Amino acid sequence: MKFSGLILANLLRKKARLVLTVGSFAVALFLFALLGVVSDAFNRGADIVSANRLVTINRTSIINTIPLSYRNEILRIPGVSYVTHDTWFGGVYQDPKNFFPQFVIDPENQRQVFPELIVPDDQWNTFLKDRQGAIVGASTMERFGWKVGDRIPITTTLYGLQDKALEFNIDGVYHGAKPEDDTTQFWLQWEYFKESVPASLQGQVGWYTIRIANPDDAPRIAKSIDNMYLNSPYETRTETESAFAEGWVKQFGNIKFLILSIGTVVFFTLLLVTGNTMAISVRERTNELGVLKAIGFSDRTVLVFILGESMAIALAGCVGLLLALVAIPELSRVMAGLLPPLLVTAKTLAYGVAAALVVGFASGILPAYGAMRMRVVNALRRV
């Protein structure tokens, strides 16, 4: 601790340089946190899904529908507890940029299959009785400033509904049991949807979500469902919700690789910039380091000084993580509907601090080693 004053004084020697170097760290760490959070958000699907849920879609693709009649047939398979169906509505509120996910749901089984999405009983009962009712996720309610009781027009370009906005009454709000649960969805009644679309679509749904009693039965049940509709006009593909979520993320490309690549480039650049700054800083005070060694500071102490400076810069740069802690929730609020919820977790922050320390160490070690090896008489000759 008695050397900390010396380290601090050296850091403050060139304030503009210090601010710029710490700023580089802060920007890089902010970006690190943002990339980490986005990566988490895209991969969270696989983490938060339930082990006892399966998803059945049209074998061709999720945008192709499957018959509503499958529901009761699937329900008869041993081990299946509940079946619910969803259909993508694909609408916007007032303006195309006001996008958020709307699902036509099966109210009868929704809460049994998705118990983690919590709706107060009184609101749910109101919704069941209201053909034009809607249940909206808390973050979408907040995004648009809606209140329970509001009447909301939603326009979709799908299902031949281009020319008319459907109106919905907000009967309730759902919250997630966990912070990472998606609370951007808008649920509307199957019956209202069915009445509004052409007859050819009235017996078709987007996909089924199936709750099973025992996760160990998942392969058997999935196989049974898909075998049941083999060679039919609507063949199915059934997989665990986890596999479905991973497949969904893959539609966006290899996001993890993309984020890893960007992160690597950012930190490698930061390493070069900080390493160069530290090298210049050491070279500028070669003579002073020679004096310190002359009066008895050991080679190792000099090494620790230089490393201490680079690590201190790295730690100061962690202000970028604090900035992320403040800014990302705000960004998440603004981007609600376009991106899954963005959550800055303790794990992301811890990785950020660790990454900062690694770069701080790596950028300081070569100049520090050079200073350690420097011969006193040579250092004292430098003016």
Place this chain on the structure above:
Amino acid sequence: MVQVDGIGAAGSLIQARGLDKTYRRGNEDIDVLQGLNLDVGKGDFVAFMGPSGSGKTTLLNLLGGLDVPTRGTISVAGDEITHMSRGKLTDWRARHVGFIFQMYNLIPVLTAFQNVELPLLLTKLSKAERRRHVETALFIVGLGERMHHYPRQLSGGQEQRVAIARAIVADPTFLLCDEPTGDLDRKSADEVMDLIKRLVAEYGKTVLMVTHDPLVARQANTTLHLDKGVLVEAGARQGAVEAVVRQGAIAGGV
């Protein structure tokens, strides 16, 4: 008593025997010091003079443990330093040597107090004890009122006095001064020399000083000339006649 004949006085504080120092420059070996002998007693004040490149600073570096001789031995207060490891030599310097440089070499981002405190950071003294030692050292050099000034806020003479305070604060065995007045005007140089003489006279410090200035050298008890392979003792205060004592074959170079 300073001797350069290699016989040496019993109980010399600093004893150098057969010192050689050779530098390699490209493919050429440059012999800077050859077979140098020196004995310096406790409380001696020795000035080394000689033309540039005569090896004065090299000799000072060897005696201060900043560099190692190619051959020969150096003992200080009975410690043979020539074969110490780099780490041990560093520890030894911290305990035994106070350095005063021509350009003061203060750390510009530290105050006078913090500069003087530096050698004490290597000791086990408490903060309060360090403060007491630093204040005493700054009081001795007459800068008690300026301890919180930064080097840029001090004159050259004051900076050198801070450097002297830094050199004496840990109470080293001896002081090595490399052109301590080389960058000062006459008045400041006189003040610095008065201070160094006071350290010798009142505090019994042993001082070895390199200088180009005859007026400065004259204030030492003994002046040794290094030139063309000859180490010459000149003007010992006690009136000794200049004696040419061999053993120091000093060649050009560093």
